Structure formats: C-alpha cells, structure tokens
Amino acid sequence: MLITQEYPWQATLFAQWMQAGQSRHHALLLHGKTGIGKLAFARAMAAALLCLQPEHGHACGQCQSCHWLSEGAHPDFREITPEDEDSAEGSKKKTRKRQQILIDQIRALHDYLSLSSHRVEGMRVVLIHPLEAMNVAASNALLKLLEEPPQRTQFLLVSHQRQALLPTILSRCMQVEMPVPSESQGLQWMQLQGIAQPEWLWHYSGGAPITVLQDDLDWYAWYQQFQPHLRRGAEVDVVAAVPVLIKQGMEAAIQVLQKWLLDVWLSCHQQPLRYHPSEAAALQGLAGRVQLSRLLAFQQQLNRFKMTAQHPLNQELQLEQLLLQYKKIFEDKPNK
Ligand SMILES: [Zn+2]
Incomplete structure (x- = not known):
C-alpha cells in the first residue's frame, strides 16, 4: 500500500472524519461512482488511524506501523476483496480475480477479530471493497460483525453500487457520499501527476480519472x-x-x-x-x-x-x- 494521501477533492471530508475521533461511526460506507478515489481515501484513512505519530491527521509514512502497511503486513489491518483464482483456458493457466467475496473470507475475519489487537490500546482497521461483491452468505456473516462490533475496530466499506447492497447492511453503516472532482480540480491534479493528455482523459473517463490511471x-x-x-x-x-x-x-x-x-x-x-x-x-x-x-x-x-x-x-x-x-x-x- 503506497498511497497514504487522499485526493485534493477529498481533503475536507478526510479532515472531518479524522477529527471525529471517538464519535466516528464504527462502520463507514464510502460510496460513489467508480474512478473518483474512494479506495485511496479508505487506505489513507486506515494508514492515518494506525500511524503511531500522525502529522496533521495524516499518516507519517515513517513509523513502524506505516512501514508494515507499505509492506502489506500490518497485524492490525485487514483488506478484503475478491481473491484471485487459477483457471485453465485451453492449455494455458490463467489467474483471474473472482467476482465475489466469499463467506470463508468473512469467517476468517471473524476469527481474526476475536483475537485482541496487536497494540494493547491500538485500533484495528478492516477495509472491504467493493462491498457489493459479497454474496448473500458473506453479507449475512458481515452483518453479525457490524451488529456487534468488536472494540476499537473501524470498518471502512467501499461501494460503487450502493443500490446493490442489502438494506440490513445499509442500516448498520454510516453512509458517506464521496465527493467527485470538479473539472478544474481534476485537470489540475492530473497535470501535477504529469499525465499526458489530461483533457482527453478527463472527458473519456467521464470526470472520474482514477480508474483509468490504475x-x-x-x-x-x-x-x-x-x-x-x-x-x-x-x-x-x-x-x-x-x-x-x-x-x-x-x-x-x-x-x-x-x-x-x-x-x-x-x-x-x-x-x-x-x-x-x-x-x-x-x-x-x-x-x-x-x-x-x-x-x-x-x-x-x-x-x-x-x-x-x-x-x-x-x-x-x-x-x-x-x-x-x-x-x-x-x-x-x-x-x-
Ligand atoms: Zn506513521
């Protein structure tokens, strides 16, 4: 995980959620269209929550926690997304991403969360994306966790299609509509990244340039x-x-x-x-x-x-x- 910074059009929202502290809902559902940076926001938030010496609400990028995260090996962080599976196509073996988050992945999460966190008073962060990839069995298993949340655990749930989620899941989350970049914010950001043809990309991505860049x-x-x-x-x-x-x-x-x-x-x-x-x-x-x-x-x-x-x-x-x-x-x- 390298991105520990939110995008400029998310800065206000990011600051608000970081300042919320104890009053923050234990399950935030970050929803909005594809390609506006929801996942980066969630990862930046996870990094900031776990960081040992955050600077102005952001992860420092230097401490042990930030180091573990960048290695993908933080003991108090779990990221759940559809897993890869091997499939045979003719004589070739291919690895593809599954379409669904399976119940076994949520069961493993239950087991993990039943243990105490690595740091005695520290937070644990669970990031699930995209949430609509959960099948019904996985959704119901997650529901149990959201209904009786373990202590000091922050769920960050990312969805491109909120309408595809079960109402019972929705009712257990704080729903956060993620901001989209304005044209000038988007163009300015792309220029700073040194992206060629920013105007073309802005139009072709329908004002959601992140997907194309990934x-x-x-x-x-x-x-x-x-x-x-x-x-x-x-x-x-x-x-x-x-x-x-x-x-x-x-x-x-x-x-x-x-x-x-x-x-x-x-x-x-x-x-x-x-x-x-x-x-x-x-x-x-x-x-x-x-x-x-x-x-x-x-x-x-x-x-x-x-x-x-x-x-x-x-x-x-x-x-x-x-x-x-x-x-x-x-x-x-x-x-x-
Ligand atoms: Zn840090």
Whole structure:
C-alpha cells in the first residue's frame, strides 16, 4: 500500500472524519461512482488511524506501523476483496480475480477479530471493497460483525453500487457520499501527476480519472488504436478491429462501445458530446447514417451482455458478433 494521501477533492471530508475521533461511526460506507478515489481515501484513512505519530491527521509514512502497511503486513489491518483464482483456458493457466467475496473470507475475519489487537490500546482497521461483491452468505456473516462490533475496530466499506447492497447492511453503516472532482480540480491534479493528455482523459473517463490511471495501460495510445475502427461505422473491418478492442478484456471493450454509442446518440440529437468532444465531425457523419431503433436495441444488448459477461471462453467470437451488430446499425438507412 503506497498511497497514504487522499485526493485534493477529498481533503475536507478526510479532515472531518479524522477529527471525529471517538464519535466516528464504527462502520463507514464510502460510496460513489467508480474512478473518483474512494479506495485511496479508505487506505489513507486506515494508514492515518494506525500511524503511531500522525502529522496533521495524516499518516507519517515513517513509523513502524506505516512501514508494515507499505509492506502489506500490518497485524492490525485487514483488506478484503475478491481473491484471485487459477483457471485453465485451453492449455494455458490463467489467474483471474473472482467476482465475489466469499463467506470463508468473512469467517476468517471473524476469527481474526476475536483475537485482541496487536497494540494493547491500538485500533484495528478492516477495509472491504467493493462491498457489493459479497454474496448473500458473506453479507449475512458481515452483518453479525457490524451488529456487534468488536472494540476499537473501524470498518471502512467501499461501494460503487450502493443500490446493490442489502438494506440490513445499509442500516448498520454510516453512509458517506464521496465527493467527485470538479473539472478544474481534476485537470489540475492530473497535470501535477504529469499525465499526458489530461483533457482527453478527463472527458473519456467521464470526470472520474482514477480508474483509468490504475491500469498500467497507456489508455490514450490504446484509444488511438481502436478509435479509427469505430469511426468507420458500417465499413468497420471486424476481423482487424477485434484483436485491438479485446486487448483490455471484454468489459473494457464493451465500455468503449457504450461510450462511443452514447456520443453517436447525443450527436443525433444535437446534444453536447460526453466522451469524445474531439470527434464531433466523425460522430456527425455516423449520426446521419444511423438507424436509431437499431442503435437503441444494440445499446440494450450491450447492457444485458455486460451483466452476464463472465464467460471466460470465446471472448473474441463474442466481440466479433457484437461488432457485426455495430455495423448493422449504420446500414441501409431508409430514405426519408
Ligand atoms: Zn506513521
């Protein structure tokens, strides 16, 4: 864990929660859209709570506790997230992240919390993310812990989809809506990080730039590779486009299509573009040829696909079929 600092747009909230001290709720549910830095906030808070010599409410980065955290080996800290599992794909072995937090992980947490903390008067911090990844059994096991919280234990629960959580869990937490960066805060922060193409990233991430940064991938370079394919509309070369689009996995490919189609739709209705402001001319060209009913049906298909798309096999084939659908929405528009 390297990040022990919250993002600038979170500074006020961070200070408030750190100052709350004893009056802080034992379970904070940090919720909000993906990519605004909720997890970093939770980790920074964990570090500050555990730090032996915090400076102005922040972790010092120097003490034994901060050192343990950075090594991922703090005895009074547990971070729970879906675990990796090995799967075989053809002859290749692959490691993937599971989709769910399993009950065994929460049972292990019970065992851990039944022991006393490492430091006699010290805090323990439990960070769970994303909370909606817990299946029902795991949720119910967690509920018991939230109902009868162990002493001096802070739960930090991170969720991108609060609506997917059980009401019983919600009722046991203090819900904290996480702030989103304003455009100037976001751009300023990206410039300080030395990020290339900050304005492009700001728009393409929908004002939530953190997700894009967490990958090692150069998003802008990838965008420049796939974008020419999408621009071709009915003339898209499916065979050439699939390997480019699938590079970051099926979920990312679907997201790329969804963002592009939303802007096609906006362009049809002469609305300001959301993700591709620099593609106005190309989008207008496509908007002139699109069949709106097919566009809407395809968008719905993508939404459904996203919900069910955990199939590890044949992703290329699936994407190929989606791109054939994509072609069709720009074909044979009847003359008015
Ligand atoms: Zn420290």
